[in-house]
Amino acid sequence: MSTTKNINITLKIWRQKNAQSKGNLETYQLNNVSTSSSFLEMLDQLNEQLVNERKEPVAFDHDCREGICGMCSLYINGRAHGPDTGITTCQLHMRMFNDGDTIYVEPWRSTAFPVIKDLVVDRSSFDRIQQAGGFVSVNTSGRTMDANAIPVPKADADKAFEAAACIGCGACVATCKNGSAMLFVSAKVSQFALLPQGKVEATDRVLNMVRQMDEEGFGNCTNTGACEVECPKGISIENIARMNREYLSASATSDK
Amino acid sequence: MTKLDSKIPEGPLAQKWTRYKDHLKLVAPNNRPKIDVIVVGTGLAGASAAASLGEMGYNVKAFCFQDSPRRAHSIAAQGGINAAKNYQNDGDSVYRLFYDTIKGGDYRSREANVHRLAEVSGNIIDQCVAQGVPFAREYGGLLDNRSFGGTQVQRTFYAAGQTGQQLLLGAYSALSRQIGLGRVKMYNRHEMLELVKVDGKARGIIARNLVTGAIERHSAHAVVIASGGYGNVFFLSTNAMGSNVTAAWKVHKQGAYFANPCYVQIHPTCIPVHGTNQSKLTLMSESLRNSGRIWVPKKKEDAEAIRAGKLKPTQIKEEDRDYYLERRYPAFGNLVPRDVASRAAKERCDAGFGIEANDTNEGVYLDFSTEIQTKGKQTAYAKGNHNPTAEEITALGKKWLEEKYGNLFTMYQKITDENPYETPMKIYPAVHYTMGGVWVDYNLQSTIPGCFVAGEANFSDHGANRLGASALMQGLADGYFVLPYTISNYLADDIRTGKISTDSPEFAEAENKVKSAIDKFLKNNGTKSVDYFHKKLGHIMWNKVGMARKEQGLKEAIQEIAKLREEFQKDVYVPGEANELNPELEKVLRVADFMELGQLMAQDALQRKESCGGHFREEYQDAEGETLRDDTNFKFVGAWEYNGSDISTEVLHKEELVYEEIKIAARNYK
Structure with missing residues (x-):
C-alpha cells in the first residue's frame, strides 16, 4: 500500500x-x-x-x-x-x-x-526539421490504394512503430553534451525507412532532414548514448545507426 | 423561432453523400490561391483539414496554442479507430458501423451525418497507411483489428495503446509537408480570442501571440474551428491542461448555436482523485474491464476501515465483497456500457461504500485476482501441467496479465505507487469527452456563414453517447474527407471577393473587445487565483451537472454558477503583464468562457426531461435504474442561441431528428 x-x-x-x-x-x-x-x-x-x-x-x-x-x-x-x-x-x-x-x-x-521565459524553451527547430522531409508525399484524397494492398512484415511494422513512438520532447538534445538531435531525427527517418510507403523518398528525406538539423544549430553525435538513457519513450540508438547508413548511401547515390 | 436547416440532401440514405458531392460547386485550381482559410486547432480534425486545404491550393493559416501542432490532445487517445473494412470477415459493413453508432448514441444523432462517417471510414485507414502510420499488423503482414464496446465485430484498427498519437503524427506530417511547401502558414503558441464577422459572414479572427502578447488580426474567407471539447469545464478531466472551449464559445457568442451542451461522456475507469492539488485525471483503458471485477465492501465498517488504512482490500473475504455490477447486471456483468458502469460506481460511493481515502471517498476496486487464478490455471493446463500448485497458478496468471496489459499496469504503478498485480486497482469515473458542441449542418457549417466546425468541437455524430474508437474516426473524416468538399462549395462564391482587409471597423471593434477583456482582468486587483475559481466551478459541475442530474440540483447549479461568475469577475487576481508570456492570463480568459458554458450546460440538462446516453436525469429512470428516453418530446437536437451576457436568456431552438432508415428502439445490450 x-x-x-x-x-x-x-x-x-x-x-x-x-x-x-x-x-x-x-x-x-x-x-x-x-x-x-x-x-x-x-x-x-x-x-x-x-x-x-x-x-x-x-x-x-x-x-x-x-x-x-x-x-x-x-x-x-x-x-x-x-x-x-x-x-x-x-x-x-x-x-x-x-x-x-x-x-x-x-x-x-x-x-x-x-x-x-523561465523554464519555457522554443523547440520549433524540431518542427522545421519535420517540415524539411518528415513525411510521405501523398495527398490526402483517401483514394490511394487499399490499406492491405502492400503487406508489411510484422517485425518491420513493429520497429517502425517503436521509432514513431517519439514524442518530440527534446530530452535527447537537452541531455546530450553536444546538443545533438540525432535521436529525434533518426527516429523519424527510421520509421519511414522501415515501411514500403516511405522508401520512395528515402534518399531525399534523409538528406533534407539532416541538412535542416545542421542549419538549426544542433551538435554532432559522438555515440555517448545519453539520449537513449533519458528518452522517456525508450527510443533506441539503433535508429541513429540506421540513419547513418541511410545518409551514407543517400550521399553516395543522390545527384543533388 | 428560427427553423434550423440541417441541409440534409435528398435521396436514399446510402447515396446522399455521393450524389451531393457530385453536385457541389468547385473552385478552380487557379482561383484557390486567392482564397484564405483559417483553421483553429491542430488535432486530428484541424491538422487534417489544414493539410487537405493546403494541398488543394488554398492559402491556409493554422493556429494552435501549444508550442507545436503535434501536441494537440488527439495525441492522448489510446484504444483505436473504427473503420468498416470487414478485413476480419465477421460481417461488418458500412451499414453496421452506421447502425452501431446511432444506437450507441442512444438515438440522438443525425442519420445522414453518421452514415457519411461510416462511408468514409475505410478511406481513413487507406490514407493513414499511405502516409506511413505504423498500425499493428498480423504475422502475414496485414492489418490487425480488435473489438471495442458496443459492437459485435472486430473493426478497430490500432497502434499499441497509442493510436491517437500515431494518427495525429500522421496528420501532423501531412500538415508539416504543406507548411514546408509554403501553402500553410503555421501560428504556434497563438490563441484565438475572437471571431470577426463582416456583413454577417465569418471573415477572420483575433488571436493573441502567447509569447509576445501581441493581439493580431487575421482575415480569411472562411474560418474552421477544430478546437476540441469542453471537458475541462469540470476542472478535473482526462483532457489536457490547456484544452478549452474558448474558440467554440467565441463563435457561439457571435451567433453560432451551441448544441446539446449537456451531453458529456464520463469514462468509468480512471485513477481516482488523490488530493486537492490534483490537476488532471488519467484514464485506464476500457479493455481492463475484460479481466477485472469491480467491487466495494458489503459492510460500511469495512469501507471505513479501508479508508482509515486499518484494513487492506485483500483482507476482505469473498462473501463480504459486493461485486455490484455483476449483482445488478448479471447478463453483462463488468462489461456494461460506459455510462451504466459510471453511474453504478457513483451510487455505491454516495451510499458510503467508497474506498478511496480522499475528500470524497470516491473510488471502487478493479480486481484482477480472479483472472489471475483463471488464466493461471488455463496456462498451466496448456503447458501440460494438470496439477499445478497454487504458487505456479498465481505466477502464470500474473504473467498472462503482464503480456496483455503490462504497459497499463506500469502506468498505474507509476502514478499510485501500488502494485496492481498484488492489490486491486482503485478506479473512479472521470469526465472524458463531450458529445455536445457547436451546431453544424450537413456541410459542417455553423449558423454563421463561413464558420465551419469540425471534430469534437461540433456536435454532429455521436448523439448522447460516443462509442469507443469513434472520436479519431470522426476527427479525420471531418478534416480529410468532408470539409474539403463542403468548404469549396461555400468558397465558390468568393472567387471575386479579393483579399479581406483587416483595416475594417469590424476588425478594430473585435480587437478592442479582446484588449479590454485582457485589460480588465490584469487591472482587476482581486484576491483569488484563477484556479481557485476554476476548481469551484468544477465542483459545482461535478456534483450537480455530472453523472446524475436532477431538477433541484440543476436549478441550484444555475444559481451558484451565476453567482460564482460574478465573484470571479470581481475578485480574480491575474499577475503579470499583457505583453509577455503569461500563463495566468491565458487561464483567466479560458475560465471566463467555462463559467458561461457551465451555466448553459445546466440549463440544457434541465430542459431535457429525459435520460439518454451520458445525460442521466434521476427522475427519468426505469425500475432497474436504466435511462428512460422520451422520444415523443425530446427526439431533437437542442441548439442554443446566445442572447447577451445573461446566459439564462439563451434561446433554445430544436432540430427534430428524423429516422428514415433506422427503427428507433430502446437501447438494449442485454
Whole structure:
C-alpha cells in the first residue's frame, strides 16, 4: 500500500524574464507537498503560493500530463525529466523526493532550444526539421490504394512503430553534451525507412532532414548514448545507426 | 423561432453523400490561391483539414496554442479507430458501423451525418497507411483489428495503446509537408480570442501571440474551428491542461448555436482523485474491464476501515465483497456500457461504500485476482501441467496479465505507487469527452456563414453517447474527407471577393473587445487565483451537472454558477503583464468562457426531461435504474442561441431528428 505523506522542500528554479534578459536561480521554500502529487502539481502548488503572495508564477510548458504530448520538459537535479527512467516530467511523482530535499529545476539547455521565459524553451527547430522531409508525399484524397494492398512484415511494422513512438520532447538534445538531435531525427527517418510507403523518398528525406538539423544549430553525435538513457519513450540508438547508413548511401547515390 | 436547416440532401440514405458531392460547386485550381482559410486547432480534425486545404491550393493559416501542432490532445487517445473494412470477415459493413453508432448514441444523432462517417471510414485507414502510420499488423503482414464496446465485430484498427498519437503524427506530417511547401502558414503558441464577422459572414479572427502578447488580426474567407471539447469545464478531466472551449464559445457568442451542451461522456475507469492539488485525471483503458471485477465492501465498517488504512482490500473475504455490477447486471456483468458502469460506481460511493481515502471517498476496486487464478490455471493446463500448485497458478496468471496489459499496469504503478498485480486497482469515473458542441449542418457549417466546425468541437455524430474508437474516426473524416468538399462549395462564391482587409471597423471593434477583456482582468486587483475559481466551478459541475442530474440540483447549479461568475469577475487576481508570456492570463480568459458554458450546460440538462446516453436525469429512470428516453418530446437536437451576457436568456431552438432508415428502439445490450 502506498503511504502518502507531506514533505517540505527547497526549490532552486531558473527564472528568466525573456529571451533577451539574463536569468538566475531563485530559491523557494514549499511546505506540505503531498508525495502523491506529480512534479508538475508541485509546481502548480508553488505557483498558487506565488500568486497569493502577489509574485509572478513560474512559467513552464505542459499539456496532456500523461506522458504523451511531449510538451513538458525540465532539467531536474541535473537530469532530463528528473530522477526516474522511462517517464516524462509530468509522470514524475514527489514520492521520488525526501523531506528537506533541495531540488534544482532548469530549462532544457541547448543552442537550438532558446529560452522563451523561465523554464519555457522554443523547440520549433524540431518542427522545421519535420517540415524539411518528415513525411510521405501523398495527398490526402483517401483514394490511394487499399490499406492491405502492400503487406508489411510484422517485425518491420513493429520497429517502425517503436521509432514513431517519439514524442518530440527534446530530452535527447537537452541531455546530450553536444546538443545533438540525432535521436529525434533518426527516429523519424527510421520509421519511414522501415515501411514500403516511405522508401520512395528515402534518399531525399534523409538528406533534407539532416541538412535542416545542421542549419538549426544542433551538435554532432559522438555515440555517448545519453539520449537513449533519458528518452522517456525508450527510443533506441539503433535508429541513429540506421540513419547513418541511410545518409551514407543517400550521399553516395543522390545527384543533388 | 428560427427553423434550423440541417441541409440534409435528398435521396436514399446510402447515396446522399455521393450524389451531393457530385453536385457541389468547385473552385478552380487557379482561383484557390486567392482564397484564405483559417483553421483553429491542430488535432486530428484541424491538422487534417489544414493539410487537405493546403494541398488543394488554398492559402491556409493554422493556429494552435501549444508550442507545436503535434501536441494537440488527439495525441492522448489510446484504444483505436473504427473503420468498416470487414478485413476480419465477421460481417461488418458500412451499414453496421452506421447502425452501431446511432444506437450507441442512444438515438440522438443525425442519420445522414453518421452514415457519411461510416462511408468514409475505410478511406481513413487507406490514407493513414499511405502516409506511413505504423498500425499493428498480423504475422502475414496485414492489418490487425480488435473489438471495442458496443459492437459485435472486430473493426478497430490500432497502434499499441497509442493510436491517437500515431494518427495525429500522421496528420501532423501531412500538415508539416504543406507548411514546408509554403501553402500553410503555421501560428504556434497563438490563441484565438475572437471571431470577426463582416456583413454577417465569418471573415477572420483575433488571436493573441502567447509569447509576445501581441493581439493580431487575421482575415480569411472562411474560418474552421477544430478546437476540441469542453471537458475541462469540470476542472478535473482526462483532457489536457490547456484544452478549452474558448474558440467554440467565441463563435457561439457571435451567433453560432451551441448544441446539446449537456451531453458529456464520463469514462468509468480512471485513477481516482488523490488530493486537492490534483490537476488532471488519467484514464485506464476500457479493455481492463475484460479481466477485472469491480467491487466495494458489503459492510460500511469495512469501507471505513479501508479508508482509515486499518484494513487492506485483500483482507476482505469473498462473501463480504459486493461485486455490484455483476449483482445488478448479471447478463453483462463488468462489461456494461460506459455510462451504466459510471453511474453504478457513483451510487455505491454516495451510499458510503467508497474506498478511496480522499475528500470524497470516491473510488471502487478493479480486481484482477480472479483472472489471475483463471488464466493461471488455463496456462498451466496448456503447458501440460494438470496439477499445478497454487504458487505456479498465481505466477502464470500474473504473467498472462503482464503480456496483455503490462504497459497499463506500469502506468498505474507509476502514478499510485501500488502494485496492481498484488492489490486491486482503485478506479473512479472521470469526465472524458463531450458529445455536445457547436451546431453544424450537413456541410459542417455553423449558423454563421463561413464558420465551419469540425471534430469534437461540433456536435454532429455521436448523439448522447460516443462509442469507443469513434472520436479519431470522426476527427479525420471531418478534416480529410468532408470539409474539403463542403468548404469549396461555400468558397465558390468568393472567387471575386479579393483579399479581406483587416483595416475594417469590424476588425478594430473585435480587437478592442479582446484588449479590454485582457485589460480588465490584469487591472482587476482581486484576491483569488484563477484556479481557485476554476476548481469551484468544477465542483459545482461535478456534483450537480455530472453523472446524475436532477431538477433541484440543476436549478441550484444555475444559481451558484451565476453567482460564482460574478465573484470571479470581481475578485480574480491575474499577475503579470499583457505583453509577455503569461500563463495566468491565458487561464483567466479560458475560465471566463467555462463559467458561461457551465451555466448553459445546466440549463440544457434541465430542459431535457429525459435520460439518454451520458445525460442521466434521476427522475427519468426505469425500475432497474436504466435511462428512460422520451422520444415523443425530446427526439431533437437542442441548439442554443446566445442572447447577451445573461446566459439564462439563451434561446433554445430544436432540430427534430428524423429516422428514415433506422427503427428507433430502446437501447438494449442485454
